[in-house]
Amino acid sequence: MKSLDWRTHGIWLAVIVLALVAIPIAPGFLSPRNLLNLLRQAAPLGIVSLGITLVMVARRVDLSVGAIASLAAVMSAALMGGSDSRLPLALGSAVLMGAVVGWLNGLLVARGRLEPFVTTLGVAILLTGVNRLVTGGTAFGVLAPSFRKVLNGRWGSVPIVVVVLVLLIVVAAYVLHKTRFGRALYLTGANEAAAWLSGVKTRRAVIGAYVISGVTGAIAGILLLARYGISGNLIGEGYEFDALAAAVLGGTTFEGGKGSIAGTVAGVLLLSMAYTLVLMGGLSYHWQLIVRGGIIIGAVTLYAITQRKARS
Amino acid sequence: MILGSTAVRARTWLLALLLCLAAPAAAAQATVDTSGFAATPPWKIGVSAGYLSNSWVVFALQYIKYEASLHPEVGEIIVTDAGFDANKQAADIEDLLSQGIDLLIFWAVDNESVQPALDRAASQGVPIVSVGEPSPLPQVTSQASIDQYALGHLVAEHLATDMNGQGGVVAMLPLPGTYAATAQLEALNDVLAANPGMQLLSVEYGQWSRSESKRITENLLLRYPRIDGVFSPSGQMSLGIAEAFDEAGRLDEVTFSPGDEYNGWLKWVAEHGQGGAVTFPTRAGQVAMQLAVAILKGEPVPANEPVASEYVSPADNANWVELDRPDDWWATELPEDWKPAP
Amino acid sequence: MLGRPETPRDLRSQVGKGGRPAFIAVVLLIVVGTAASAPFATTGNALNVLRQVAPLGVLALGQTIVLLAGGIDLSVGMLIGLAVPLGALTMAGNDAQVVPAILVMLGLGLAVGIVNGVLVAWAGAHPFVLTFGMMALLQGVTFLLTNYRTVGKTAPSFAAFFTAEFGLPGAAWVLTVLALATGFVLRYTRLGRYLLATGSHAEYARRAGIRVKRTTLIAYVLSGLFAGFGAVLVLGRLQAGYPLAGSGFELQAIVAAILGGAAFSGGQGSVFGALAGALVLALVANLLNLLGVSAYLQQVVMGGIIVGVVGLRAATGRRRFLVHSWTNAKAP
Numbered sequence: 001m002k003s004l005d006w007r008t009h010g011i012w013l014a015v016i017v018l019a020l021v022a023i024p025i026a027p028g029f030l031s032p033r034n035l036l037n038l039l040r041q042a043a044p045l046g047i048v049s050l051g052i053t054l055v056m057v058a059r060r061v062d063l064s065v066g067a068i069a070s071l072a073a074v075m076s077a078a079l080m081g082g083s084d085s086r087l088p089l090a091l092g093s094a095v096l097m098g099a100v101v102g103w104l105n106g107l108l109v110a111r112g113r114l115e116p117f118v119t120t121l122g123v124a125i126l127l128t129g130v131n132r133l134v135t136g137g138t139a140f141g142v143l144a145p146s147f148r149k150v151l152n153g154r155w156g157s158v159p160i161v162v163v164v165l166v167l168l169i170v171v172a173a174y175v176l177h178k179t180r181f182g183r184a185l186y187l188t189g190a191n192e193a194a195a196w197l198s199g200v201k202t203r204r205a206v207i208g209a210y211v212i213s214g215v216t217g218a219i220a221g222i223l224l225l226a227r228y229g230i231s232g233n234l235i236g237e238g239y240e241f242d243a244l245a246a247a248v249l250g251g252t253t254f255e256g257g258k259g260s261i262a263g264t265v266a267g268v269l270l271l272s273m274a275y276t277l278v279l280m281g282g283l284s285y286h287w288q289l290i291v292r293g294g295i296i297i298g299a300v301t302l303y304a305i306t307q308r309k310a311r312s
Numbered sequence: 313m314i315l316g317s318t319a320v321r322a323r324t325w326l327l328a329l330l331l332c333l334a335a336p337a338a339a340a341q342a343t344v345d346t347s348g349f350a351a352t353p354p355w356k357i358g359v360s361a362g363y364l365s366n367s368w369v370v371f372a373l374q375y376i377k378y379e380a381s382l383h384p385e386v387g388e389i390i391v392t393d394a395g396f397d398a399n400k401q402a403a404d405i406e407d408l409l410s411q412g413i414d415l416l417i418f419w420a421v422d423n424e425s426v427q428p429a430l431d432r433a434a435s436q437g438v439p440i441v442s443v444g445e446p447s448p449l450p451q452v453t454s455q456a457s458i459d460q461y462a463l464g465h466l467v468a469e470h471l472a473t474d475m476n477g478q479g480g481v482v483a484m485l486p487l488p489g490t491y492a493a494t495a496q497l498e499a500l501n502d503v504l505a506a507n508p509g510m511q512l513l514s515v516e517y518g519q520w521s522r523s524e525s526k527r528i529t530e531n532l533l534l535r536y537p538r539i540d541g542v543f544s545p546s547g548q549m550s551l552g553i554a555e556a557f558d559e560a561g562r563l564d565e566v567t568f569s570p571g572d573e574y575n576g577w578l579k580w581v582a583e584h585g586q587g588g589a590v591t592f593p594t595r596a597g598q599v600a601m602q603l604a605v606a607i608l609k610g611e612p613v614p615a616n617e618p619v620a621s622e623y624v625s626p627a628d629n630a631n632w633v634e635l636d637r638p639d640d641w642w643a644t645e646l647p648e649d650w651k652p653a654p
Numbered sequence: 655m656l657g658r659p660e661t662p663r664d665l666r667s668q669v670g671k672g673g674r675p676a677f678i679a680v681v682l683l684i685v686v687g688t689a690a691s692a693p694f695a696t697t698g699n700a701l702n703v704l705r706q707v708a709p710l711g712v713l714a715l716g717q718t719i720v721l722l723a724g725g726i727d728l729s730v731g732m733l734i735g736l737a738v739p740l741g742a743l744t745m746a747g748n749d750a751q752v753v754p755a756i757l758v759m760l761g762l763g764l765a766v767g768i769v770n771g772v773l774v775a776w777a778g779a780h781p782f783v784l785t786f787g788m789m790a791l792l793q794g795v796t797f798l799l800t801n802y803r804t805v806g807k808t809a810p811s812f813a814a815f816f817t818a819e820f821g822l823p824g825a826a827w828v829l830t831v832l833a834l835a836t837g838f839v840l841r842y843t844r845l846g847r848y849l850l851a852t853g854s855h856a857e858y859a860r861r862a863g864i865r866v867k868r869t870t871l872i873a874y875v876l877s878g879l880f881a882g883f884g885a886v887l888v889l890g891r892l893q894a895g896y897p898l899a900g901s902g903f904e905l906q907a908i909v910a911a912i913l914g915g916a917a918f919s920g921g922q923g924s925v926f927g928a929l930a931g932a933l934v935l936a937l938v939a940n941l942l943n944l945l946g947v948s949a950y951l952q953q954v955v956m957g958g959i960i961v962g963v964v965g966l967r968a969a970t971g972r973r974r975f976l977v978h979s980w981t982n983a984k985a986p
Contacts, residue, residue: 028534037530077638108961113968118912119961121905126957132950136652137370139640152559228523228552229576230639232366235523241786248783254918279531285488285517286797293791297773297784304778364949393949398896399888400939403706407943410693410702424804424894428817489802489897 010306011250011266014299018273026280034276036159042272043165044069044220044227044236046265049243050172051216053264054209056247057176059189059256060109062210063120065217065243067127068098069236072221074131077141077230084144095218101127102214106207124240131233139230151226161223168216173261175212185209189256246271249299270299342615344454349439350610351414354387357604358408362401362421364393366520366548367574368594369419370652371642372443375597376417378650383605398425405429409436415604419444423491427451439607443600445491446616454613456599458592460492463621464499466590467545470623471503471569474586478509479540479567482532484525484549488517500543513539518549522576526552533560541567547577547589551639554580570623573632576639581629589624589632594642672915673927675966676934679913679959683937691944699940701823707936708825709887713907714914714928715836716880720781721911722840723873724853724920725774728785729766730881730907732792734900737762737885739799742806742895749809759889760882766792767878771871789904796897806895816890825887829929832883837925849873853920910935913963934963 022029048065055062072094079090105123109116153160176182184205187195196202217236224235250267252259274295278288359376361369373391380386390408394401398421408416409432416433419442420426430451433440439453446457471481483500485493497515504510513536518525525544532539533556542557544550550571557563568587571577581587596619606613624632632643644651687694713730720727737759744755770788773779799805815824822830840846848869851859860866888899912918913934914927938959942952 026535034534037534041527041530082636108965112965114961114964115912115917115967117918118909119964121909122957122960122964124957125960126954129950129953129955129957132364133948133954137364137373137950138367138638138652140638140653142636142638224523228526229555232521232548232640234365245783245786248780253780254782276531279528280535282514282535284515286794286802289790289794289797291794293787293789293794296787297779297791300783300787301773301777301779304780308778361949388946390943390946391949392943393952396898397902398892398899399706399709402891403702403936403939404943406702406706407699407940410696410699411944411946412693422804422892422894422896422898425892425896425899428813428891428893431817488797489800489804494803 010303011263011270011299013306014249014302015266015269015273018270018277018295022273022277026277029277029280032157034280036157036162038269038272038276039162039165040159040227041276042268043161044223045239045242045246045272046165046268047168047216047220047223048239049246049264049268050168050261051209051213052240052243053247053250053252053259053261054172054176054185055206055213056244056252056254057189057256057259058185058206058209059192059254060116060206060209061120061244061254062102062105062213063117063240063244064101064105064124064127065213065220066236066238066240067124067131068101068214068217069221069224069239070234071127071131072098072218073225073230073235074135074139074141074233076222077139077143077225078135080141080144080147082142082144084146087144087147090144091222094222095215098214098216098218098221099211100214102211102217103207105214106210109210110203110206128234135233137233139233141230143225143230148226148229151223161227164219164223168219169261169265176261181205181208186257189258191257242271245296249296249303271296343612344615345612346439346453346607347610349415349437349453349607351608353385353608355385355414355608356388356390356412357386358405358411358413358416359389359391360401360404360408360416360418361391361393362419362426363396364391365395367640367642367652368592369444371594371644371646372419372597374646374650374652375595375644376443376601378646379598379601379605381650385605385608394421396421398422401426402429405433409433409438413438415439415441415608417441417443417600417604420447423447423449439604441600441603441607443596453607454603454615454617456596456603456617456619458596458619458621460495461499463590463592464496464545465503466621466623467496467569468500468503468543470588470590471541471543471567472507472510474569475510475541475567477507480511480513480536480538481541481543482513482529482536482539483515484518484528484542484544484546484553485515486517486520486546486549493517496545510541518544518546518552520546520548522548522552524552525549526556529553529556530560533557533562539566541569543569544571545569545590545592547571547574547580550587551576551580554584573624573643574639575634575637575641575643578629578633578643579635579639581626582633582635585626588626588629591621591624591643593619593621594644595619672917672922672967673924673930674915675963675970676913676915676927676930678966679934679963680930680937683934683941687937687941687944691941694941694944699944701819701826703933703936703940704826705823705891706940707932708823708829709884709891710903710906710910710935711829711929711932712832712880712884712887713903714910714932715832715925716877716884717907717911718914718916718923718925718928719836719840719849719880720873720877721908721916721918722853722920722923723849723870724856725781725870725873726785726908726918727770727874727877727881728782728904728908729770729788729792730877730884731900731902731904732789732796733763733766733878733881734885734888734903735897736792736796736799736900737882738889738892738899739796739805739895739897741885741889742808743799745806745809745812747807747809749811752809752812755809755812756886759885760879763878763880763882763885764875765878766881767875768871770878771874774874775867775870800895800897802897804894804896808889808893812890813893816893825890828883828887832880833925833929840925845869845872850921853922855921906935909960913960913967915967934959 246267250263392404572592910931914931916923
C-alpha cells in the first residue's frame with residue numbers, strides 16, 4: 001500500500017528529531033496544551049496542504065489557494081452581515097466560489113493545457129485584484145455573533161478547528177487512497193498518456209483535484225476569518241508556498257504520481273513546529289528566519305539522503 | 313511645464329539644505345517659498361503609493377481625493393500602487409513623470425530607496441509632497457507627517473501610568489526595520505528608562521497584522537508565565553493580542569496600552585473599558601492635498617506640517633467608536649460619500 | 655518518453671520556440687500602447703522601460719538557465735536582499751570601493767549558488783523546497799547584517815553610471831552584455847548543450863557521458879551569479895542598501911522565464927524568450943500606469959495577461975501532454 005511506503009514516511013523521522021530537539025529549548029513544548037495550540041495554528045495551512053497534495057499527485061500545482069482563502073474570508077464576512085441567519089448563505093457562497101475558481105483552474109490547466117505554475121499564479125494575482133476592487137480596499141462586513149463563538153470553541157478540550165482539520169484529513173486520505181478518483185489521480189500523475197489510453201478520465205481527475213483544492217482554500221479562508229476576525233483583505237497571502245513546501249517535504253513530488261496525505265500532514269507539522277519552536281525559544285526575528293530556513297534546508301537534505309539510502 | 317528652471321531648482325535645493333541643517337524644532341516652523349511652482353489649472357497630480365494594502369492608507373487616500381474635490385483647479389489624480397516593492401515605486405514615479413504631472417504626492421516603500429526617483433522629479437521641476445512618515449529627503453518640498461516617536465511616547469506614557477510604573481511588558485511593533493517600528497521602540501525605551509519598575513520582556517514584529525500578532529502572542533503566552541503589560545500602538549495588532557490573552561484565560565493579568573482609532577480596536581475598548589487610543593490620523597492625506605494645492609498656487613507652505621496624534625481615553629471612546637461598522641475601518645470625519653466603499 | 659525530443663536537432667529547434675508568444679505579446683503591447691497613450695511611444699518612455707526591465711531581465715536569464723537544466727531557484731530575490739545592503743556597506747560612499755563592492759555582490763551570488771548547487775546535485779535535495787528554505791535563511795542574515803535598516807552609501811561614480819545614458823541607460827547595457835554572453839554560451843558552447851541535455855533527460859545525458867551533477871551545479875552557480883548582477887542593477891536603481899530590495903523578484907523572474915518559453919520540465923527556454931518575457935511584465939506595468947488604470951484594476955489586468963500569454967503558448971505550442979518536473983536529475 002502506497003501510504004505505508006517508507007519513502008513517504010521518512011519525514012516523520014525529521015518531525016520526531018525536531019520534537020526531541022525542542023524539549024531542552026522549550027520545556028513546555030510537548031505539553032498537551034502547546035501541542036493543541038500548535039495544531040490549532042497549523043489548521044489553515046494543513047487544510048490548504050491537503051488540496052494541494054491532490055493536485056500535485058496529478059502532476060499539477062495550485063498557487064491560487066492563498067488568494068482564494070483571502071477572497072473567501074472577505075466574501076463570507078460581507079455576506080453574513082452580522083446576522084446568524086445568513087451564515088449558511090455566506091459560508092456556502094464562499095465555498096462555492098472556491099469550487100468555481102478551482103474548476104476554472106482545472107479547465108485552463110487540463111483542457112487548455114496551460115502551464116499550471118504560472119497560470120495559477122496569474123489567477124492568484126487576478127483574484128487579489130478582484131478582491132480589492134470589490135471591497136474598495138478595506139475588509140468590510142460584520143461577523144455573525146455565533147460564527148466565531150462556534151469555530152473558536154472547544155469540543156471537550158480539543159479546539160473545534162482541530163476537529164475540523166482531523167475530519168478533513170480523514171476525508172482526504174479516504175478520497176486519495178481508497179477511491180477510484182484517487183487512483184485516477186495517481187495514474188494521471190505517473191503517466192498521463194498511459195492512464196488516458198487505459199481508460200482513465202484524466203482531465204476529469206485533474207479538474208476534480210483543482211475543485212477540491214479551491215474548496216480547501218475557501219475553508220481555510222473561513223477558518224482564518226473565524227480565528228482572526230476581519231483583519232484586512234489579504235489574510236490568506238503566502239499560504240500557497242508554505243502548503244507547497246509542506247506537501248513536498250512530505251514526499252509529494254512535482255513530477256506527480258507520488259505522495260500521501262500522511263506525508264503531507266507530517267510536512268505541515270514540521271513547518272508549524274519550526275515556526276512555534278523559534279518563537280518559544282525566544283529568538284529575535286532574524287534568528288527565527290535563519291533557524292526556520294536552516295530547518296527546512298536541513299530537513300529536505302536529510303530527507304533526500306535517507307531516501308537514497310532506503311532505495312539502495 | 314517650464315517650471316524646472318535652474319534658478320528655481322537651486323533655490324529649492326538651497327532651502328532644503330538649510331532645512332536639513334536647522335534644528336528639528338526650527339524646521340517645523342520653516343516655510344518654503346513655492347512661487348516658482350505656481351501652475352495653471354487644471355492640475356494633474358500624481359500619487360505614488362508605496363502600498364495600498366491596509367485600511368489606513370485606503371482612508372488616507374480617500375482624504376486626498378476628498379480634499380481634491382473641494383478644489384476645482386485639480387483636474388486629475390493618478391494613483392499608482394507599488395505593493396511594498398521599492399523597484400516598482402521607482403518605476404511608478406518615472407511613469408507618473410512621463411504623464412506630465414504637476415505635483416507628486418507619495419508615501420515611500422523605503423525613504424532612501426525612493427531618492428533617485430525623486431531626484432528625477434525634482435530635476436523636472438515637479439514639487440513633491442510626502443504623507444505619513446516624516447521624510448528627511450531634500451527633494452521633498454513639503455510634508456504632512458505623523459511623528460511616530462511622539463505617538464509611541466504618548467502610548468508608552470499612558471501604559472506606564474495605567475501600570476503604575478510596575479511590571480513586565482511585551483512590545484508588538486509593525487514591520488521590522490520600518491521607521492514606525494524603530495521610532496516606537498525608541499520612545500518605549502525612553503519611557504521605560506524613566507520607569508525603572510518596568511521591564512521589557514520581548515520585542516516582536518506583528519507586521520501590522522491582526523493574525524500575525526495573535527499567532528505570536530499565543531506563543532509568548534506559553535513562554536512567559538506572567539505578562540503585565542502590552543505596548544502596542546497599532547489597534548489592529550492590539551486586537552489580535554487581546555484575543556490571544558482572552559483565549560488563554562489571562563486577560564485579567566494584563567494592561568493594554570492605547571491602540572489607535574482602528575474601529576475594531578475601538579469596539580474592544582468600548583467592551584472592556586481600558587486601553588484607549590492614541591490617534592494615527594488618516595487626515596494626513598487631507599493635509600497633504602492642502603499643501604499640494606497651496607504649492608501649485610505658489611503660496612508659501614511650511615516645510616513640515618505635522619499632523620498631531622491625540623489621546624482618546626476609554627471614557628471618550630464612545631464619541632469615536634462605530635459599533636455597526638466593520639472592524640477594518642477607521643474613525644474619521646470624512647463625509648459619508650467619501651468613505652471607502654466597494 | 656512521451657513528447658521528448660529524439661535527436662540533437664530536435665533538441666535545438668525546440669529550445670527557442672517557446673519564446674514566440676511572449677514576442678507576439680510584446681509587439682501587441684507596443685502597438686496598443688502607441689495607439690492608446692501619447693507618452694508611450696516617446697524616447698523618454700522607451701528609456702524608462704529599459705531601466706525598469708533591466709534587473710528583472712538579468713534575473714530572468716539566470717532563472718532560464720536553471721529551468722533549462724531542469725531546476726528552479728527561489729532564492730534569488732532574498733539573495734538580492736542580502737547583496738544590496740552588503741554592496742552599499744562595502745561601497746561606503748567611496749569611488750575607490752566601487753569595484754570591491756561589485757565583486758562582493760557577485761561573490762555572494764557565487765557562494766549561494768554553490769551551496770544550492772551542491773545540495774541539489776550531490777545530496778539530491780529538492781530544489782524548490784531547498785531554495786524556499788534558503789529564502790528565509792538569507793532574509794534572516796540580511797536583517798542580522800542591517801539591523802532592519804537601510805544601510806551603507808553608494809559612491810558618486812556608481813550613481814552617475816546609472817543615471818547617465820550612453821545611448822542606452824547604463825543598466826540596459828549591462829543587461830545587453832549579459833544577454834549576449836548567455837546566448838553565446840547556450841548556443842555555441844559545450845556547456846550550453848550539457849545544460850540542455852541535463853534538463854531534457856538527466857539519465858540519457860549521464861549515459862551519454864555528460865557529468866550531470868557538475869552541470870547542475872554550474873546552473874545554480876550561474877543563477878546565483880546573475881542574481882549578483884541583478885543586485886548591482888537594483889543598487890544602481892535605488893542607490894540605497896535597502897534590506898527588502900529583492901522581495902518578490904524570484905516569482906517575477908520565474909514568470910518572465912516561463913512566459914518566455916522555459917518550462918519546469920527542463921530542456922526548454924532561450925535568451926530571446928527570457929528577455930521577451932521580462933519585457934511583457936515591464937510593458938504591461940508601464941502601460942497600465944500610463945493609461946491611468948486604477949491600482950486594483952491593474953492587478954486584475956496583470957493576472958489576466960499572464961494567464962493569456964501562457965494560454966497563447968499552450969495554443970501555439972506542440973500538442974503534447976504537459977509535463978513539469980524539477981527533479982529530472984534524480985530520474986531513475
